[in-house]
Amino acid sequence: MLKRFEVINFKQFNSLQWDFSKVRNYDFSMDCLADSPSGKFIKTALVYGRNSSGKSNLGFALFDIVQHLVDKVKKPDAYTYYANADHPDDPVKFSYSFLLDGKEVVYSYSKSSFLELTGETLLIDGREVFSWDDNEKIHRFENLSSFGFERLNFVYKDSSLSFLRYLANNSPLPEDSTIRKLMDFVGSMLWFRRVDTGNSFMGLLSVTDHLDSFIISHGLTEKFEKFLNDHDVNERLKVAKSPDGREGLYFAHEQALPFFAVASSGTLALTVLFYWQESLSINKPSFIYMDEFDAFYHYEVAEKIFNLAKSLDIQCILTTHNTNLLTHANTRADCCFLLRNEKIKPFSDLTEREIREGNNLEKLFLSHEFER
Numbered sequence: 001m002l003k004r005f006e007v008i009n010f011k012q013f014n015s016l017q018w019d020f021s022k023v024r025n026y027d028f029s030m031d032c033l034a035d036s037p038s039g040k041f042i043k044t045a046l047v048y049g050r051n052s053s054g055k056s057n058l059g060f061a062l063f064d065i066v067q068h069l070v071d072k073v074k075k076p077d078a079y080t081y082y083a084n085a086d087h088p089d090d091p092v093k094f095s096y097s098f099l100l101d102g103k104e105v106v107y108s109y110s111k112s113s114f115l116e117l118t119g120e121t122l123l124i125d126g127r128e129v130f131s132w133d134d135n136e137k138i139h140r141f142e143n144l145s146s147f148g149f150e151r152l153n154f155v156y157k158d159s160s161l162s163f164l165r166y167l168a169n170n171s172p173l174p175e176d177s178t179i180r181k182l183m184d185f186v187g188s189m190l191w192f193r194r195v196d197t198g199n200s201f202m203g204l205l206s207v208t209d210h211l212d213s214f215i216i217s218h219g220l221t222e223k224f225e226k227f228l229n230d231h232d233v234n235e236r237l238k239v240a241k242s243p244d245g246r247e248g249l250y251f252a253h254e255q256a257l258p259f260f261a262v263a264s265s266g267t268l269a270l271t272v273l274f275y276w277q278e279s280l281s282i283n284k285p286s287f288i289y290m291d292e293f294d295a296f297y298h299y300e301v302a303e304k305i306f307n308l309a310k311s312l313d314i315q316c317i318l319t320t321h322n323t324n325l326l327t328h329a330n331t332r333a334d335c336c337f338l339l340r341n342e343k344i345k346p347f348s349d350l351t352e353r354e355i356r357e358g359n360n361l362e363k364l365f366l367s368h369e370f371e372r
Helices: 055-062 064-069 163-169 178-187 211-217 221-230 265-282 299-311 361-366
Strands: 002-010 013-019 033-036 039-042 044-048 092-100 103-113 116-124 127-133 138-140 189-195 198-203 237-241 247-251 287-290 315-319 336-340 343-346
Touching: 002 055, 013 055, 013 343, 044 299, 055 064, 055 189, 055 315, 064 092, 064 163, 064 178, 064 189, 092 178, 103 178, 116 163, 127 163, 163 178, 178 189, 189 265, 211 221, 211 247, 211 265, 221 237, 221 265, 265 299, 299 315
Parallel strands: 044 315, 044 336, 189 287, 287 315
Antiparallel strands: 002 013, 002 092, 033 039, 092 103, 103 116, 116 127, 127 138, 189 198, 237 247, 336 343
């Protein structure tokens, strides 16, 4: 799990901390939580915030770690205007605290730009593995041998290359290695959202799939048709070749209609959902950030998606404007967050009221109880 995250000087955020281990003693909606050796933590969270509050940039901040540690699908266009515009020459700093098989792993780093690292520190259960910072003239690598890296071929220093990545890729790591588990976790993180042009994502996969190619190549056309029918899109589908010879999905009418050319925004959103629902069974992610997850969905479909997220044994963050989800049958105040004024806090910390199961969470939110 990701236990805690902090970012400094990234885009609009001067300083933001997010703690997933801060859990109240509510006795309802326990399926939003998961257990760890150090206690319960937030597994399924909803993030609310006004337009331009930074919900998308928060996801980009969380997934900055994917950009330099692993060879997965990246999204460099999300990282233009990288540093905070009021402090463009200051370093951008990130810190992640992970719980991996009972060990707490803290990985912190700083950058001068999207591709230029200026420092990294790795701690395992409070013990420093290494630390370097060019700005502070710090270069501490003497503890590497105590973590089993005696034979490391230490020919290194390239500011575009992470030392943690160099360490992981140039050392024979056993399967139970904490560093291997950290790299596997980061390599399996997934951010995605539905956009007008289709499926936008980063992390998890090494290459991008065309949605229809994925459905056709995995023999999922009939299953996809049933999925659409179950969500009130009452159409038949077939596979046919386009004039250029490429196989694609078509609506099966007397005149076959190319699926992606004529499908509505809502149907395309369902297609992205189906893709990830099926893809997750093939490539299991460690962490999911679904940005604007219910855009184009009917509220009943949005609730189904949220319940699907809760059923996954995966830490999952969903950003939304949908207040229909704010019932204690769905969620709880410590798992609902408000992003406001460059800070993110759970509803439970934003009111002096003692939240009870009988409280109407949606009504409290709409009455601005959590913005006072």
